[in-house]
Amino acid sequence: MKMSCKGGILLPKAYRDLVTNRKAYHDYHILETYEAGIALAGTEVKSIREGKANLKDSFARVENGEIFIYNMHVSPYEKGNIFNKDPLRPRKLLMHKREIMRLYGLVKEKGLTLIPLKLYVNERGKIKVELALAKGKTLYDKREDIKRRDAQREVEKAFREYQKGF
Template structure:
C-alpha cells in the first residue's frame, strides 16, 4: 500500500538538520523528497557529515534542485570523489513539483530543506518545506512564546 502524499517517512538516522529554518520561516507544507547522490556522497552522509544550514531548493526546467548543500569529500573515495557544493537533483512527482513551483512564483514562498536523513529502507531523503519568511516582529514573538513555554515547564516541574 502506498504511503499518503505529503507525509514524512520514518527517520532512522538524521544526518543534517536546518534548525534555523523554523525560526526564520513560517512552515506551510512539508514533503519528503529523494535525492540523487554519487556513491562517495552517500558514504560521506553515512559517516554523519553534511550541512544544509545555508541550503535552499529551486525549481528549474521542471526539476527541483538542492543548492548550496555541503557534503564534504569522502577521504577513502580516492579520485572518484565528488564536488562538495554541487547542485543536487531532488526526486519528486511532477504534480508536487508543479504545486511547489507555483507557490514559489505566485505567493513568494521559499523551498527550504529541513533535514537530510536515511529512511528505514536505507535511502537518503530530504525533508523539504514550503515556507514564508518571517518579519523581525514575528521572530520576536516566536522567541517570546518559546521562553514562556520554557518558564511554564519549569514552574510545573517545581510545583511537582
C-alpha cells in the first residue's frame, strides 16, 4: 500500500481523494483528463480537506483565456465566521495558457463539455482538480452501460461459484 507524508503524518494513498463526482461517469463519456490547480480562500481549503464539497452539478467554462468552475458547492468552514466565502461562487482554475486554448478549441468546435471529476491533494499538499473533456451520453448509452455492468457482475458471480466447487 502506497503511503504519502503530509506534515509528518503518513496517510494511505486512498485518503488523498477528497471529493469525487461519481455522477459524471454515468452522464458523460470521458475522453481526456487534465490536472488543474484551483484558486481557493483559506477557509475553503479547510472545508474541502474535511470533505465538505460537492461536484455533482458543476462544470467548467473558458472565459477570456481563463477557466472557471461553476456550481461547485463548498460548505462554509465552521470556525471561519467572517472569512467564509459564498459557497457557490465561481472559482478560477490554474492551467497553462496553451492547455486552456486547446480546451477552448475542442469545446467550441466539437461541442464537448468540461466536467470536474474529483478534488484531491497532490504530493506537495496542494488541492488539485481532475478536469475531464467529456461528451454527454444519451439515454440509450446509459442503458447499455447498465446492461454491460450487470452482465459483468453475473459473470464474476458465476466464476466465484465455479471456484468454490474445487
